[in-house]
Amino acid sequence: MQEATRALGLKLNIYRATSEQELDAAFAKISQMQAGPLVVGADSFFISARDKIVALVARSSIPTTYETRESVVAGGLISYAPNFRDAYRQVGVYVGRILKGEKPADLPILQPTKFELVVNLKTAKTLGLDVPLSLQQRADEIIE
Numbered sequence: 001m002q003e004a005t006r007a008l009g010l011k012l013n014i015y016r017a018t019s020e021q022e023l024d025a026a027f028a029k030i031s032q033m034q035a036g037p038l039v040v041g042a043d044s045f046f047i048s049a050r051d052k053i054v055a056l057v058a059r060s061s062i063p064t065t066y067e068t069r070e071s072v073v074a075g076g077l078i079s080y081a082p083n084f085r086d087a088y089r090q091v092g093v094y095v096g097r098i099l100k101g102e103k104p105a106d107l108p109i110l111q112p113t114k115f116e117l118v119v120n121l122k123t124a125k126t127l128g129l130d131v132p133l134s135l136q137q138r139a140d141e142i143i144e
Helices: 002-007 020-033 044-048 050-060 069-073 084-099 121-126 133-138
Strands: 038-040 064-066 078-082 115-120 141-143
Touching: 020 050, 038 050, 044 050, 050 069, 069 078, 069 115, 069 141, 078 084, 115 121, 115 133, 121 141
Parallel strands: 038 064, 064 078, 115 141
Antiparallel strands: 078 115
């Protein structure tokens, strides 16, 4: 992301939070700076604080992308991320191979091959955003 924003002549601000207090402080800074779009990573704390993050984002009216479909279902704007169901299935395949005697070190490291685009049109409308029809047609799921 840093390289992409530099190439576009934009500035990337990174905010970290590992507790509810840090999350509140980060959003206070984001609101004060009137920051542009926000990206929320798939971190165990962010996943556990999903509803609070979605509420803070809504209050701040910030277009936000997430790394989990569940955040969009909870009211977030958009997510584009690996299909976790597919990844979990692959974990099961690997466990089966290991239980049959294969050495874990001999198994190849796999990268995700299936990604999901999920768009919440209700949230887009609340933010005053028009989601292009071409993006809607590419989405794996539209929430209305």
